[in-house]
Amino acid sequence: MTISDEMAAAMHTYLAALHTDSDADLDHSYRQFLALLKADRIEGLGELLLAAFTVAARRRFSPTWSPAEIVRFVAGVRSSSDEMAALLAPSAAENQLRLALGARIAPYPDMEARGRAQMLLLGALTRDYTPHDLATLLSDARVLADESIAASRRE
Numbered sequence: 393m394t395i396s397d398e399m400a401a402a403m404h405t406y407l408a409a410l411h412t413d414s415d416a417d418l419d420h421s422y423r424q425f426l427a428l429l430k431a432d433r434i435e436g437l438g439e440l441l442l443a444a445f446t447v448a449a450r451r452r453f454s455p456t457w458s459p460a461e462i463v464r465f466v467a468g469v470r471s472s473s474d475e476m477a478a479l480l481a482p483s484a485a486e487n488q489l490r491l492a493l494g495a496r497i498a499p500y501p502d503m504e505a506r507g508r509a510q511m512l513l514l515g516a517l518t519r520d521y522t523p524h525d526l527a528t529l530l531s532d533a534r535v536l537a538d539e540s541i542a543a544s545r546r547e
Contacts (some may be wrong), residue, residue: 395440395534398428403440404530408523410515438507439540444533445510448517449492451529462489469516476512484509504505 402424409417428434453461453494466485470477490497518526 393436393539394402395541396428396433397435398424398433399440400435400530400534402428403437403533404446404526407444407515407518407521407526407530408527411519411521436541439537440533441507441510441514443536443540444529445488445514445517446492447529447536448514449489452517453489453493455492459486459490462486462493465489465516466513469513471518480509480512481505485513488513 403423405417405424406421409421425434428437452465462480463482463486466480466482466489469485470480481501484501487497487501488506488509493521518529521529
């Protein structure tokens with residue numbers, strides 16, 4: 393299994409929709425994900441999300457970062473709206489950013505909270521991206537996700 397064009401397109405549509413703040417654009421992205429789910433072609437989405445999140449985090453914080461920067465970034469994202477504050481647990485968000493940046497810490501908390509943190513933070517990390525930047529991010533993420541999938545098959 394590799395990341396399909398349709399899966400990458402759905403992720404691109406979702407990220408682009410976050411920047412237009414359009415309900416119609418978000419609905420379109422959800423329909424794309426739903427179509428993948430109904431066709432049983434959703435496998436690999438978690439790997440693509442993690443890879444996109446990792447690439448975006450490294451672009452934002454590398455080559456050096458500090459725990460204080462991570463805390464400030466997460467606090468800024470959470471303070472952007474009441475909904476974001478309710479959905480994004482600070483400890484999960486900070487943990488996921490540190491892991492993406494190469495810190496050696498135990499994954500925390502459960503898989504659902506980690507995925508939610510990655511998805512919400514990915515939108516914040518790519519807020520200022522141009523359409524070209526989004527396309528480049530997803531191209532790089534797709535390569536990273538495919539490599540991760542291939543490596544897990546070899547194990």
